[in-house]
Structure formats: structure tokens, C-alpha cells
Amino acid sequence: MTPLPRHIADTIVADPPSGEHADLGTNPNPLRLNSYDEWSALRAVIVGSGRHHPAHDRDLSFDLFLYENIVEDNDLAAKPWLRPPFTGPRQRIPIAQQYLDELDEDIAGLVTTLESVGITVHRPLELDPATTEIRTPAWSATMLPALNIRDSVIVLGDEIVETPPLMRARYFENQLLKPTFLEYFRRGARWSVMPRPVMTDGSFDFSYVAGSGSPDEPITVTTRPDDSPYRVGVEPMLDAAQIVRFGRDVLVNVSTAHHQLAFDWLERQFAGRLRFHRVYRLSDDHIDSTVVPLRPGLLLVRGPEVLDRLPRPLQRWDHICYPEPTGLPGYGPDDLVLASRYIDMNVLSIGPDTVLANPDHPALIRQLEAKRIDVIPVRHRHRRLFGGGFHCFTVDVVRDGEATDYFD
Numbered sequence: 018m019t020p021l022p023r024h025i026a027d028t029i030v031a032d033p034p035s036g037e038h039a040d041l042g043t044n045p046n047p048l049r050l051n052s053y054d055e056w057s058a059l060r061a062v063i064v065g066s067g068r069h070h071p072a073h074d075r076d077l078s079f080d081l082f083l084y085e086n087i088v089e090d091n092d093l094a095a096k097p098w099l100r101p102p103f104t105g106p107r108q109r110i111p112i113a114q115q116y117l118d119e120l121d122e123d124i125a126g127l128v129t130t131l132e133s134v135g136i137t138v139h140r141p142l143e144l145d146p147a148t149t150e151i152r153t154p155a156w157s158a159t160m161l162p163a164l165n166i167r168d169s170v171i172v173l174g175d176e177i178v179e180t181p182p183l184m185r186a187r188y189f190e191n192q193l194l195k196p197t198f199l200e201y202f203r204r205g206a207r208w209s210v211m212p213r214p215v216m217t218d219g220s221f222d223f224s225y226v227a228g229s230g231s232p233d234e235p236i237t238v239t240t241r242p243d244d245s246p247y248r249v250g251v252e253p254m255l256d257a258a259q260i261v262r263f264g265r266d267v268l269v270n271v272s273t274a275h276h277q278l279a280f281d282w283l284e285r286q287f288a289g290r291l292r293f294h295r296v297y298r299l300s301d302d303h304i305d306s307t308v309v310p311l312r313p314g315l316l317l318v319r320g321p322e323v324l325d326r327l328p329r330p331l332q333r334w335d336h337i338c339y340p341e342p343t344g345l346p347g348y349g350p351d352d353l354v355l356a357s358r359y360i361d362m363n364v365l366s367i368g369p370d371t372v373l374a375n376p377d378h379p380a381l382i383r384q385l386e387a388k389r390i391d392v393i394p395v396r397h398r399h400r401r402l403f404g405g406g407f408h409c410f411t412v413d414v415v416r417d418g419e420a421t422d423y424f425d
């Protein structure tokens with residue numbers, strides 16, 4: 018072989034700097050990516066970060082995605098500036114520093130709790146506030162920190178699946194999780210990325226917000242005129258938090274044409290490995306404050322009506338109905354509430370008999386304990402402002418469970 022010219026040869030580093038591949042052959046028992054369900058013993062988890070999140074970045078995609086929370090969880094008479102859908106140029110909605118500081122404290126408590134019970138905790142890269150502006154040929158946005166990380170990636174068995182966001186500001190959020198993805202990829206994980214959307218205004222299906230959103234209504238694709246040279250029409254888009262894992266069987270909430278296309282992608286990608294079940298319009302998008310499996314045979318649900326909408330095998334499971342919360346924090350006319358009063362359903366299971374839950378909902382804790390679920394209380398004050406509970410803020414990368422058939 019002809020030797021490389023000296024000036025090129027000198028730039029090639031044969032081995033990565035020490036430490037970069039620390040697990041390759043050196044760690045006798047590295048954790049391998051494995052997560053098939055929502056409840057089996059948790060070994061490793063990523064916990065999101067809310068650092069450097071001074072404002073929400075509102076545009077059409079923001080309003081479409083958060084429509085239900087905007088109209089149902091905010092007093093629009095007191096917040097006339099919030100009336101959706103917002104179609105003008107981007108708007109910044111500031112978040113008070115006190116809330117950000119308290120969020121940071123509460124997340125630190127979550128990390129400490131998980132580590133204290135022997136769970137490996139991975140953290141995202143932190144946003145660099147100087148470089149949060151993102152731009153594609155079709156649009157621009159201000160990036161968010163990797164906080165509600167449940168929304169943009171899911172582990173399905175031995176595969177990391179990055180999902181395409183429905184909000185433009187979240188387009189590059191998973192970049193902040195790359196160190197963890199790479200670590201598990203090096204240890205043998207599969208890693209796939211659902212097609213990335215172009216996301217011009219014409220990409221969006223308004224059928225859910227334009228219609229009644231009812232499960233009795235079919236999806237009638239409704240789009241806006243769009244003169245962008247990049248328009249491609251309605252695209253697959255789905256948040257990972259629309260997916261709930263039950264071993265070999267997986268539920269996916271489908272409410273719009275975006276979700277249906279993404280569902281088709283999942284079925285093809287995992288053919289022969291996992292079985293996907295479509296639940297139709299269980300909510301506008303995320304379902305981890307609607308139905309939460311706690312262990313095989315036990316569900317936590319918003320209300321009994323949810324059960325009829327689930328696949329038949331799940332209708333036979335025992336269930337806890339979410340008790341009405343008391344004492345939810347109140348916020349001012351400038352604050353944007355982005356989660357419903359059901360958000361404390363969003364517990365994180367660390368095993369089939371133990372969950373992390375918000376101590377501010379004692380009635381829920383009593384119900385869980387009555388079903389022999391131990392509760393580790395973790396403070397989380399601003400779940401409604403930041404749109405997520407413990408399940409939303411985490412991604413479980415290693416659990417003990419397998420592709421068991423719980424539906425037979």
C-alpha cells in the first residue's frame with residue numbers, strides 16, 4: 018500500500034483519546050441497553066435537565082402540539098395573549114428564574130434518589146445559551162434543553178428509537194443525549210432514527226384541533242396553504258411519550274395523520290420483533306398521564322372510561338383510578354401552564370413494586386400503597402409549568418424485563 022503523505026498521516030489518530038471508549042473490553046459487566054416495559058427493575062436511566070430554559074419559543078407548531086393544555090389548563094380570559102392558534106412570527110414567553118431554580122433543585126433531588134437506590138443515572142449535555150438558535154432551510158427556532166426527554170426517544174427492547182418531534186424548537190434536542198446513545202451503541206445497542214420531518218407550515222395536520230378531537234371522529238386531514246419551496250405535505254411525526262411498552266406488545270396513541278404514518282414506520286421497523294397496537298385518540302398526544310402500567314396486571318388510569326379504549330387483554334387488568342388532586346400550585350397571568358391536573362399520574366417505576374411519586378398528592382400515594390406499591394416521595398413543584406412529571410423527565414435505558422407476552 019502506498020504510504021499516506023506525511024501531512025495527512027499526521028492528522029490521523031489511530032486510537033481514540035483514552036477514556037472515550039472506556040467500556041470496550043475494559044468493563045467486565047457493562048450495562049447493555051434493554052428496556053421492554055415500564056415497570057421491571059430499573060438499572061440505568063437518563064434524567065433530563067432544565068438548565069438554560071429562559072423562555073418558551075411559541076410558533077404554529079407549539080400551539081398545535083400543546084393546544085389542549087393551552088386551552089384547558091390556562092385561564093384564557095386572564096391570559097388573552099395566549100389564545101391559540103398562534104400564526105404570527107415567533108413569540109418568546111419568559112419563564113421566571115425562581116421556577117427554573119426550583120426545577121433544578123427538584124431534578125437534583127430526583128437524581129440523588131435514583132442513585133441512592135443503586136440506579137445508574139446518565140445526564141444530557143447542557144445547552145450552551147450562546148448557541149441555541151437553530152435553523153433549517155425551512156424555518157428557525159430557539160432550542161430547548163433536554164428536559165422532557167421521554168418525548169423524543171424511546172428504548173424498544175435493544176433498540177434506541179429517536180422520534181421526530183412535533184415542535185420545531187425540539188428538533189435538535191436529542192443532540193444533547195448523544196453521549197449516552199453512543200455509549201450504549203458501542204456496547205451493542207441498535208440505534209435508529211425515525212425520518213426527520215421538513216416541518217413547513219404545510220406539514221401540519223390540523224384535524225385534531227380543527228375537529229372535535231373525539232375518538233368517534235375519523236382523521237380528516239386538514240392542512241394550511243403553504244408556499245414554502247420545501248413543502249412535502251403531511252409527514253410522520255410522533256412523540257415517544259405516545260408509546261407505552263408491555264413486553265412484546267406496545268401501545269401507540271394515534272390522533273392525527275402524523276401519528277398514523279409514524280405508527281406505520283414502527284410496525285415495519287419492528288416487524289417480527291414487537292407487536293404494535295393502535296389506540297385511537299386516547300389523548301391529543303402523550304399518554305403517560307392517561308394510562309400507566311405499574312406491573313403486569315395493574316394499571317393506573319385517568320378514569321374508568323380509559324379502559325374501554327385499550328386492547329382487550331388490558332381491560333382484564335386490575336386498575337387504580339387517579340384520585341382528583343388537591344392543592345395544585347397556582348400560577349400568575351404571565352405563566353404558561355403546560356400540563357393537566359393529571360400530571361402526577363406520571364410516576365416512574367423503578368421496579369414492579371416501587372414507584373417514585375410526588376408527595377404533594379397523598380391520595381394517590383394511599384391508592385398505590387393499597388395495591389402494595391411502595392412509594393418513594395420525590396419533590397417536584399413545577400410539573401405543570403414544565404409540562405412533565407418523573408416519567409416525562411426520564412428515559413429508562415436498562416431494565417430487567419424481556420419481550421414477554423403479557424397479552425395472551
Ligand SMILES: NC(=[NH2+])NCCC[C@H](N)C(=O)O
Nearest residue numbers: 165258303306356357405409
Ligand atoms: N411525556 C410527557 N411530556 N408527558 C406529559 C403529559 C402531558 C399531558 N398533555 C397532560 O397535560 O397531562
